[in-house]
Amino acid sequence: MFGPQSSLVMYDEEYQRILSILEKMLRESNSKVIFLVDKNGQLIAATGETANLDTTSLASLTAGNIAATGGLAKLIGEKEFSILFHEGEKDNIHISIVGGRVILVVIFDQRSSLGLVRLRVKKTSLDLAGVFEDLAKKAMAQIAAAGTASASPFAEITDDDIDNLFN
Amino acid sequence: MSFINYASREINCKIVYYGPGLCGKTTNLQYIYNKTANDAKGKMISLATETERTLFFDFLPLALGEIRGFKTRFHLYTVPGQVFYDASRKLILKGVDGVVFVADSQEARLDANIESLENLKDNLAEQGFNIEKIPFVIQYNKRDLPDLTSVDELSKLLNERKVPELEASAMTGEGVFETLKAAAKLVLNDLKKGG
Ligand SMILES: Nc1nc2c(ncn2[C@@H]2O[C@H](COP(=O)(O)OP(=O)(O)OP(=O)(O)O)[C@@H](O)[C@H]2O)c(=O)[nH]1
Ligand SMILES: [Mg+2]
Numbered sequence: 001m002f003g004p005q006s007s008l009v010m011y012d013e014e015y016q017r018i019l020s021i022l023e024k025m026l027r028e029s030n031s032k033v034i035f036l037v038d039k040n041g042q043l044i045a046a047t048g049e050t051a052n053l054d055t056t057s058l059a060s061l062t063a064g065n066i067a068a069t070g071g072l073a074k075l076i077g078e079k080e081f082s083i084l085f086h087e088g089e090k091d092n093i094h095i096s097i098v099g100g101r102v103i104l105v106v107i108f109d110q111r112s113s114l115g116l117v118r119l120r121v122k123k124t125s126l127d128l129a130g131v132f133e134d135l136a137k138k139a140m141a142q143i144a145a146a147g148t149a150s151a152s153p154f155a156e157i158t159d160d161d162i163d164n165l166f167n
Numbered sequence: 168m169s170f171i172n173y174a175s176r177e178i179n180c181k182i183v184y185y186g187p188g189l190c191g192k193t194t195n196l197q198y199i200y201n202k203t204a205n206d207a208k209g210k211m212i213s214l215a216t217e218t219e220r221t222l223f224f225d226f227l228p229l230a231l232g233e234i235r236g237f238k239t240r241f242h243l244y245t246v247p248g249q250v251f252y253d254a255s256r257k258l259i260l261k262g263v264d265g266v267v268f269v270a271d272s273q274e275a276r277l278d279a280n281i282e283s284l285e286n287l288k289d290n291l292a293e294q295g296f297n298i299e300k301i302p303f304v305i306q307y308n309k310r311d312l313p314d315l316t317s318v319d320e321l322s323k324l325l326n327e328r329k330v331p332e333l334e335a336s337a338m339t340g341e342g343v344f345e346t347l348k349a350a351a352k353l354v355l356n357d358l359k360k361g362g
Contacts, residue, residue, distance in 0.1 A: 007169045009359070015174030025259070040262030041226075041242065042170040042179045056209045060226045060242070064214070068223070106284040154349050154358040157234055164349050165231045167241060 008038055008148040009142075014135050015045065021127045022047045031108035032091065037062050038102055048107075062095060062105055085114065090135070096121055099129040168359055170264040171303075175356055180354050181262055182347075185287050186269035187279035188220070188248035188358045191308040194337040195269060196227045196243055200345060202340065203229060221247040224259050231351065241351060248283065257290050265354040266291075267303035267346055270325055272307045272315045277324070286354045302353035304331045311336040 022034045026048050034053060035046035041063035046055050070080045085097040092105040094117050104125065107116050168181040183190040194214065198213045216222050225245040230238060246256040268287065270280045286297050309320050318334060321358035326332050331349040335342025 007171050010170070010172040010174055011172045015172070018353060040168055040170075040181060044170075044172075054210055054239070056228045057212055057226070060212065060228075061292055064223060064258070067261065068255075071254055092340075094334075154234070154237075154355065157355065157359050161234050162352050165234065166344075 008042070009139055010044065011138065014131050014138075017131050018045050018128065019047060021124060021131070022066045024111055025106075025120050025124040029106065029108065029117050030112040031106050031117060032086040033105075035059070035105050036098075036102055037105060038068065039063055039097075044102065058105070064102055066095065066097065067126070094118070094121065095111065098125045101132065102128070128141065168355075170265050171237075174313045176236055176239060177235075178358070179242060179290060180244045180264040180358075181244065182241065182265045182267060182350050182354065183259055183263045184245040184258075184267045184269055185283070186248055186308075187271055187276060188250070188360045189281040190271035190276070190280075191284075191335075191337040192248060192269050193219075193221055194224050195267075195306075195308075195343050195346070196225050196345045197244070198337055198340045199229070200227055202205075202344070206264060207231070207299035216292055220249060221245055222252070223255050234355070239355070241347075242356075243347075249284075250286075250360045253286065253290075257259065257288070257293065260290055260294050263291075263294075263301070264294070264357070265350045267350050268303070268305045268325070269308050270305060270321060272318075272321065273312055274314045274316050276291075277316055280321075280325060280334075283293075286296045299328065302350065302357050303335075303340075304333065304349045304353065306333050306335045306336050306342065310334045310341070311339060316355065 002140055018036060022036065022045060026034050031052060033048035036043055036044040037059040038127060041060040043055050043059040048160055061080045065084065073080045080097065086093045091109050096104050098104050104121060108117055108119065184195055186192055186316040193359060196211060200208060209229050212226040216224035229243060231241060232239060244259050246259045268284060270362045291298050291301065305326050307318055322332055333342050333346045333349060337343055
């Protein structure tokens with residue numbers, strides 16, 4: 001059922017858990033911004049100094065970056081590169097894959113360090129992987145209960161609803 | 168693959184514009200970007216060569232409004248059409264919810280259209296999509312130019328599945344929103360079925 005066509009679904013409970021995990025990591029690593037992106041470029045959650053940041057663009061480019069390096073990895077016979085690190089003059093960006101499906105992005109400056117970020121990323125990844133396992137179970141349970149994959153709030157939409165979007 | 172977020176009450180879908188080099192994919196997105204109100208769009212990102220050919224992708228996030236209390240967001244992507252960028256095209260197709268195939272109506276580009284459509288089929292199949300089922304629309308672009316293949320002929324050659332097909336001139340904007348709307352409709356209807 002979990003082919004490429006199935007949706008990623010996020011519920012309030014798991015979203016709050018994710019957010020508090022990210023907030024904890026932000027404090028413990030002294031970083032500036034942390035966000036979580038789905039491998040297809042959809043932003044899942046963000047915390048820290050996000051006010052002046054175009055998180056939608058960041059999410060899309062991060063996913064593109066991971067996709068491109070994943071392509072490179074395959075070409076040389078690696079499964080994937082699970083960590084990417086870019087060093088800037090002031091800010092650095094640490095990108096890692098969590099649970100095979102989502103991408104954890106940490107932006108930090110000299111108040112933190114690569115060593116500290118690495119350490120915290122390891123712990124955070126484990127915590128996040130737990131939440132995503134729970135999400136997957138929930139989705140399975142929904143499908144089993146409904147007999148189909150249609151736990152979607154869109155099951156009842158009409159053509160008029162769709163037409164109205166474009167007016 | 169759409170993303171339904173109950174926490175923020177949002178739904179995100181991904182539409183990819185596919186087609187041969189220079190058929191007008193980027194021009195479609197640029198027109199949409201230019202004609203959309205600021206509060207309904209994000210920044211358009213174009214990863215392009217110095218000669219404005221798409222190198223990796225164009226990206227345009229759109230917010231179309233609400234359905235049943237859910238904000239509907241569409242992420243529009245274009246692929247690079249030049250033949251040798253095939254590895255990048257495969258990456259962009261990951262997690263796609265709907266495809267717009269932009270055909271170049273000029274006679275001289277007929278073979279390029281057919282080749283690109285074959286390439287799309289191969290790449291979708293490789294990602295595990297069912298080519299007969301994925302939301303799909305075809306745009307016959309550049310209808311403003313001379314020496315065109317007729318729409319009947321194009322339809323016969325490119326539209327086996329009899330999906331929605333639209334004539335367009337992306338440079339003037341004719342047919343651009345109609346195409347997007349047709350694709351968005353199919354994608355939302357697909358979600359309705361519990362895709
Ligand atoms: N006359 C005319 N020109 C068009 C139309 N659409 C696009 N063009 C022109 O065709 C050229 C290529 O358009 P792009 O949108 O960059 O093409 P593309 O499909 O993104 O090309 P790649 O990025 O290489 O895959 C540009 O010079 C456009 O101005 C159209 O409807 N009519
Ligand atoms: Mg282009």
